[in-house]
Amino acid sequence: MARAIMLQGTGSDVGKSVLVAGLCRVARRRGLSVRPFKPQNMSNNAAVAAIPGTTEMGEIGRAQWLQALACGVAPTVDMNPVLIKPESDMGAQLVVQGLARGSSKARDYQSRKGELLGNVLESFSRLGEDTDLVIVEGAGSPAEINLRARDIANMGFATRADVPVVLVGDIDRGGVIAALAGTHLILDEEDRRMIVGTIINKFRGDISLFDEGLAAIERFTGWRSFGVVPWLADAARLPPEDSVTLARRASPTAAKLRVAVPMLSRIANFDDLDPLSAEPDVEVVFVPPGERLPRDAGLIVIPGSKSTIADLAFLRRQGWADDIAAHRASGGRIVGLCGGYQMLGRFIDDPSGIEGAAGRVEGLGLLDIETLMQPQKAVREVNARSPRYDAPVTGYEIHIGRTGGPDCARPVAMIGERPDGAISEDGRVSGTYIHGLFESDAFRSRFLRDFGVETGGVNHREQVEAALDDIAAQLETHLDCDALLAAAR
Structure with a gap:
């Protein structure tokens, strides 16, 4: 021993x-x-x-x-x-x-x-x-x-x-x-x-x-x-464990891209944003309850949540749904991760009451998808490829729910023969179940080029090591x- x-x-x-x-x-x-x-x-x-x-x-x-x-x-x-x-x-x-x-x-x-x-x-x-x-x-x-x-x-x-x-x-x-x-x-x-x-x-x-x-x-x-x-x-430079540290995290004073992240009440796996925070030309702003999402953000990321339906209601109470809609209307980009992906759809069905009262709730309607909550939890590592950026993607899934709809015909990633995620017809809204998406260096580099940001070949895992x-x-x-x-x- x-x-x-x-x-x-x-x-x-x-x-x-x-x-x-x-x-x-x-x-x-x-x-x-x-x-x-x-x-x-x-x-x-x-x-x-x-x-x-x-x-x-x-x-x-x-x-x-x-x-x-x-x-x-x-x-x-x-x-x-x-x-x-x-x-x-x-x-x-x-x-x-x-x-x-x-x-x-x-x-x-x-x-x-x-x-x-x-x-x-x-x-x-x-x-x-x-x-x-x-x-x-x-x-x-x-x-x-x-x-x-x-x-x-x-x-x-x-x-x-x-x-x-x-x-x-x-x-x-x-x-x-x-x-x-x-x-x-x-x-x-x-x-x-x-x-x-x-x-x-x-x-x-x-x-x-x-x-x-x-x-x-x-x-x-x-x-x-x-x-x-x-x-x-x-x-x-290490992933934070507790959300109490998020409001205290420093960001660059000037950056080419500002990323706004609403701090949901049951925010989960927020270290998904760490690889973006580590980029010198990217500022990631975790927006606490009571504050509006910054209008000058080039990208809004809706993070994971342990209670998607409750946090969707929380997001609306903060006025963030209006901010996200205005951002979309002005041509801004939006990414949803896991629970955030589910929120972007037209509806979330929870017939068994897994997350509370049984029923159907209306989503943000920014992706033409619907999610059905199911008790079986998907827990697995992911090795995939992004069709949009022709780049490998590694990460993991931890979620309940199955998502489908017309926008899933444009997946964020292909996990072997299985498509994951969805992209809007104009390409400005996307969502995925894959955590660790931005840790994949080639994907992150090509994604950020859409915003005029060059990464300089940063290897996130080497930075953590x-x-x-x-x-x-x-x-x-x-x-x-x-x-x-x-x-x-």
């Missing part, structure tokens, strides 16, 4: 996912066979991964896909055995070891955690059978002691699997000394003993100015410091990686 170490945080969005990815790359560069693991993730950013022992594919959190990339291995569903995909403020779809297990309300989910711990431990054991090291990422914070009794994401897992914990604090949000000392104060003794040290993350400026802070933390907690990580600018290498180098400089990896057991 592999050795393991776990990173937990004093709260959400403290940078655990990036640190785990960076440490996975550190271990790989040292010649270790390493795997990422997150017992429970809550995210609508999902990726396709293999289900061990089968030819099927399942879903994991996109962050674990990135961490697998950092390890140099193909992702499997064992890397994230429990994935919660929010569908509303009260309920979510539950994905266990890659496969959807229906929807649960938050209170009902809490009662199911006992059985899910068995799945978590099974995946953890299987993942560690043929590797040197497993680096585990917690979720939220162990300080949420009201959830401790049935916890499978933090100390509930760590104590059961006997995995030592490094506690991460985010100094950028302020109060990091209190956050670490407070966590020490409220944990029970068994949980407290699991913690072998701390990491301070997202420090800006002269790190030596925090020497007294480190001494105070050690005095209050008795935990050693593994180091202080500076603000990692390279993290902006370089960012992982740069982050690993920073962690080697600022953390005691020898001690941290030695703490694994």
Whole structure:
């Protein structure tokens, strides 16, 4: 069985996912066979991964896909055995070891955690059978002691699997000394003993100015410091895990093409836009609720959604449907991805009430297509070709629903002999089920030429790999990686 170490945080969005990815790359560069693991993730950013022992594919959190990339291995569903995909403020779809297990309300989910711990431990054991090291990422914070009794994401897992914990604090949000000392104060003794040290993350400026802070933390907690990580600018070159980061993402101040993306209430797989954001002459603007879509956008992209019908209504309430119609009338281009593709059609039929009340809703009417919601979920990798741009397209599908209509006679891509997507008669509106469309470099290059943008041969995957290498180098400089990896057991 592999050795393991776990990173937990004093709260959400403290940078655990990036640190785990960076440490996975550190271990790989040292010649270790390493795997990422997150017992429970809550995210609508999902990726396709293999289900061990089968030819099927399942879903994991996109962050674990990135961490697998950092390890140099193909992702499997064992890397994230429990994935919660929010569908509303009260309920979510539950994905266990890659496969959807229906929807649960938050209170009902809490009662199911006992059985899910068995799945978590099974995946953890299987993942560690043929590797040197497993680096585990917690979720939220162990300080949420009201959830401790049935916890499978933090100390509930760590104590059961006997995995030592490094506690991460985010100094950028302020109060990091209190956050670490407070966590020490409220944990029970068994949980407290699991913690072998701390990491301070997202420090800006002269790190030596925090020497007294480190001494105070050690005095209050008795935990050693593994180091202080500076603000990692390279993290902006990696796919974000949470939509809370979207409004904070920087874009070029001047660009040849502005891309507007409405931030749907259940936005999913928004890292589909990352390859466009990485282009120096492209500005991607994620437009939050309460703001109108910019009139000077050359392209509007309607992203994926975990709840297409609910987000279609949300889009209308924000006035975005009017903005999209005006953009179309003025000759602008529109692309819909997955749920956004379904919204572009004339109707969405949900006779079984999969997404809520059974019935038919009117779409935006910009593509001559209709979608029928069905319970079977398509989860698969895609190798295709774009007829329009004569370019290869690779990506993945994760969706329910089957779409058809006259505009499907002009597909966005051919997956073997199977057409995918639809293009309007004038070519200015298109939609597809393929996530990762813009990561395909040749396709992206030829697509952007329609807007007068030359990409200069940017290889998006190489940019991500370089960012992982740069982050690993920073962690080697600022953390005691020898001690941290030695703490694994």
